[in-house]
Amino acid sequence: MAQTLMKGNEAIAEAAIRAGCRFFFGYPITPQTEIPEYMSARMPELGGCYLQAESEVAAINMVYGAAGSGVRVMTSSSSPGVSLKQEGISYIAGSELPCVIINVMRGGPGLGSIQASQGDYFQATKGGGHGDYRMIVLAPASVQEAIDLMGDAFDLADKYRNPAMLLADGIIGQMMEPVELPEMKEYVVDPEKKPWAATGWKPGDKKPRAVVNSLYITTEELTELNERLQARYAEIEKNEVRYEAYNLEGAELVVTAYGTIARICKSAIDELKQEGINVGLIRPITLWPFPKNAVRDAVMADGVKGCLTVELSAGQMVEDVRLAVNGAKPVEFLGHAGSLLPTAEEIKEKLKSMREE
Amino acid sequence: MAVVFEKTKMLTDAEFHYCPGCTHGVIHRLVAEVIDEMGLQEKAVGIAPVGCAVFAYNYFNCDMFEAAHGRAPAVATGIKRARTDACVFTYQGDGDLASIGTAEIVHAAHRGEKITTIFVNNAIYGMTGGQMAPTTLVGQKTTTSPYGRDEAWCGKPLRVSEMLATIEGSAYIERVALNNNANIIRAKKAIRKAFECQMSGKGFSMIEILSTCPTNWGLSPVEAMKWLEDNMIPYYPLGVFKDKTKEGE
Amino acid sequence: MLEQNLFAGFGGQGMLLIGQFLAQAGMMEGKYVSWLPSYGPEMRGGTANCSVCVSDSPIASPVITKASCVIAMNRPSLDKFESFVRPGGTLIVNSSLIDVKAKRDDINVYYVPANELAEQLGNMKVANVVILGACLELTKCVSVDTVLDAIALKLGKRKAHLVDINKHALIAGAEAVKAK
Numbered sequence: 122m123a124q125t126l127m128k129g130n131e132a133i134a135e136a137a138i139r140a141g142c143r144f145f146f147g148y149p150i151t152p153q154t155e156i157p158e159y160m161s162a163r164m165p166e167l168g169g170c171y172l173q174a175e176s177e178v179a180a181i182n183m184v185y186g187a188a189g190s191g192v193r194v195m196t197s198s199s200s201p202g203v204s205l206k207q208e209g210i211s212y213i214a215g216s217e218l219p220c221v222i223i224n225v226m227r228g229g230p231g232l233g234s235i236q237a238s239q240g241d242y243f244q245a246t247k248g249g250g251h252g253d254y255r256m257i258v259l260a261p262a263s264v265q266e267a268i269d270l271m272g273d274a275f276d277l278a279d280k281y282r283n284p285a286m287l288l289a290d291g292i293i294g295q296m297m298e299p300v301e302l303p304e305m306k307e308y309v310v311d312p313e314k315k316p317w318a319a320t321g322w323k324p325g326d327k328k329p330r331a332v333v334n335s336l337y338i339t340t341e342e343l344t345e346l347n348e349r350l351q352a353r354y355a356e357i358e359k360n361e362v363r364y365e366a367y368n369l370e371g372a373e374l375v376v377t378a379y380g381t382i383a384r385i386c387k388s389a390i391d392e393l394k395q396e397g398i399n400v401g402l403i404r405p406i407t408l409w410p411f412p413k414n415a416v417r418d419a420v421m422a423d424g425v426k427g428c429l430t431v432e433l434s435a436g437q438m439v440e441d442v443r444l445a446v447n448g449a450k451p452v453e454f455l456g457h458a459g460s461l462l463p464t465a466e467e468i469k470e471k472l473k474s475m476r477e478e
Numbered sequence: 479m480a481v482v483f484e485k486t487k488m489l490t491d492a493e494f495h496y497c498p499g500c501t502h503g504v505i506h507r508l509v510a511e512v513i514d515e516m517g518l519q520e521k522a523v524g525i526a527p528v529g530c531a532v533f534a535y536n537y538f539n540c541d542m543f544e545a546a547h548g549r550a551p552a553v554a555t556g557i558k559r560a561r562t563d564a565c566v567f568t569y570q571g572d573g574d575l576a577s578i579g580t581a582e583i584v585h586a587a588h589r590g591e592k593i594t595t596i597f598v599n600n601a602i603y604g605m606t607g608g609q610m611a612p613t614t615l616v617g618q619k620t621t622t623s624p625y626g627r628d629e630a631w632c633g634k635p636l637r638v639s640e641m642l643a644t645i646e647g648s649a650y651i652e653r654v655a656l657n658n659n660a661n662i663i664r665a666k667k668a669i670r671k672a673f674e675c676q677m678s679g680k681g682f683s684m685i686e687i688l689s690t691c692p693t694n695w696g697l698s699p700v701e702a703m704k705w706l707e708d709n710m711i712p713y714y715p716l717g718v719f720k721d722k723t724k725e726g727e
Numbered sequence: 728m729l730e731q732n733l734f735a736g737f738g739g740q741g742m743l744l745i746g747q748f749l750a751q752a753g754m755m756e757g758k759y760v761s762w763l764p765s766y767g768p769e770m771r772g773g774t775a776n777c778s779v780c781v782s783d784s785p786i787a788s789p790v791i792t793k794a795s796c797v798i799a800m801n802r803p804s805l806d807k808f809e810s811f812v813r814p815g816g817t818l819i820v821n822s823s824l825i826d827v828k829a830k831r832d833d834i835n836v837y838y839v840p841a842n843e844l845a846e847q848l849g850n851m852k853v854a855n856v857v858i859l860g861a862c863l864e865l866t867k868c869v870s871v872d873t874v875l876d877a878i879a880l881k882l883g884k885r886k887a888h889l890v891d892i893n894k895h896a897l898i899a900g901a902e903a904v905k906a907k
């Protein structure tokens with residue numbers, strides 16, 4: 122198929138549609154607004170539903186209603202808006218519903234800025250809402266990868282009856298790159314495959330009526346729900362870890378970074394290679410489940426002195442890296458909160474200084 | 479033996495958890511009977527609130543959702559947009575609808591969302607144990623207005639039906655009470671009209687039902703009915719506030 | 728080959744658009760490309776810039792800090808981005824609107840009166856394409872013909888009649904730097 126030049130946000134929207142998503146509920150916020158704009162033009166062409174909600178709170182609850190009805194549904198927002206969605210995400214996770222949420226991250230805290238950021242790693246991977254729940258979190262580093270991960274996000278959400286998030290920085294949303302789009306997929310709700318969905322019920326039906334709910338008033342019932350969820354999360358951790366390994370062979374140091382920042386790190390690694398310095402990269406693609414074994418194995422390899430984590434934040438993923446390495450080797454951090462991008466030069470300098478220590 | 483009365487099949491056999499004298503049970507039955515009589519059980523999807531009716535999903539014998547506090551109209555919107563032929567209703571109390579959920583109810587009405595809302599107004603927060611609601615009357619004592627609701631401090635109670643009737647997208651809005659048999663029959667007719675309005679695609683419909691809370695009002699069920707008549711109905715007049723069903727006939 | 732171009736001006740000068748022309752053309756020639764805009768409330772009248780990478784191999788970072796070519800369409804852009812040009816790189820200054828000279832002597836600086844050249848062509852709006860013409864002549868990162876194809880694609884059928892003036896604009900820009 123021919124390549125087209127597409128902006129990240131628009132590519133994400135089209136990829137969702139091609140994954141069979143016909144229901145979108147959202148609210149404008151920079152730097153993701155091209156997603157609702159694109160959806161508002163595209164959905165009517167396909168007989169789908171684009172609805173601008175009164176708030177992010179309402180949007181995520183509309184997602185809850187549609188997800189409980191069995192359809193493929195999504196919402197998108199950026200950091201402050203995603204904070205507003207946390208209540209609904211917790212309910213969706215507690216009600217064991219599949220849906221996809223996009224966060225095109227911008228600087229924070231508070232109103233922050235509209236520039237790119239990776240400051241929502243904790244919120245996405247550690248449960249931004251209340252209760253013991255997890256979201257599958259996918260972090261693309263290119264527009265093409267964002268497209269590919271959109272299809273995966275819907276499939277994983279359905280497979281595990283769990284919300285999945287595409288966590289992109291503002292650069293992914295705003296950047297244009299050549300892409301290939303997947304074939305269009307029609308998604309038809311199959312009550313056999315989603316027996317829990319509210320697709321209509323009458324007395325005498327084989328399946329019980331649907332009750333979409335996260336209220337389990339007794340300790341026993343709530344324990345049972347949580348055990349079921351934890352078992353599912355363990356399955357996801359076992360089956361769905363994804364990462365990219367780059368230049369690990371003979372590396373003296375290992376860099377961990379995700380999203381666009383990982384690409385800046387790659388530039389630094391490529392330039393260092395020309396100077397005869399070998400540095401490897403582990404780029405988590407699933408932020409949850411975190412590729413802890415891959416990070417540990419890469420850093421613990423013979424000849425590797427330590428690890429540098431680079432983020433566009435004050436240091437969030439670095440905590441997971443440190444848990445994976447567990448004190449066995451030094452893990453240092455380079456990053457900025459406030460949306461000032463780390464440069465390849467900065468990264469190279471830091472790596473060189475680590476090498477000399 | 480001839481069967482002279484049968485419980486509607488739109489209610490499950492689960493026993494209500496409501497307090498003695500509370501009108502939720504009556505309202506459940508009216509809503510259930512209307513859905514049953516209209517032959518809508520298979521298409522019906524209800525959304526339970528957070529509040530005394532939080533377990534409504536155990537009682538209505540159809541597909542049910544439980545919503546976060548105040549969000550039922552947004553959840554209903556998602557369902558109705560996904561299944562345009564469904565019969566979708568929210569069942570909400572005054573804390574849920576008139577306080578934390580004002581944005582959701584106003585905008586569901588504003589969009590002319592083809593759903594039906596059953597709004598139970600008993601002028602108090604029941605489930606959490608009798609706190610002040612936006613609908614609590616001036617001077618009314620609750621656990622968070624122990625000296626009586628002070629108008630200068632908290633404003634006057636919100637009249638939701640009147641407010642929503644001003645919104646273009648609302649198609650049928652009526653306030654009813656359950657203080658006597660005639661009014662209960664009226665309430666059932668109103669509920670039926672609201673569902674008919676939804677199913678004929680006219681727009682958003684809501685029935686506000688003035689209801690008692692003997693437990694948290696600290697009154698006997700009989701005294702509570704009298705209190706409702708003497709205090710609530712004068713401030714919350716009964717009647718139809720919006721009726722688009724006649725238009726275009 | 729990795730060409731890292733940074734096009735800067737104020738909002739409305741069409742810097743993001745010529746960046747898209749270049750990225751589109753690069754893709755049409757089978758190269759790896761990326762186009763990254765500055766974005767925000769400065770859409771009208773404020774500064775707007777974009778980074779365009781064109782490469783024979785996959786592009787690691789789309790973020791440019793050492794540009795092979797910088798276009799400064801107005802004074803604030805020159806002040807901000809002169810330092811971004813890598814030593815030996817190219818800086819193209821719109822001398823119609825910028826009355827100062829570049830400070831550095833380790834780069835190649837070209838002064839192109841883009842607005843005046845556009846005016847001579849009869850359409851002030853193509854000043855951005857004039858300066859893109861200069862950029863293409865100096866960097867050779869894609870061919871002028873492919874850029875014209877990209878412009879035609881972007882203009883669509885309705886504005887197809889504008890392809891011609893864009894062609895003249897590209898040539899005028901190229902001539903301006905050839906004459907140096």
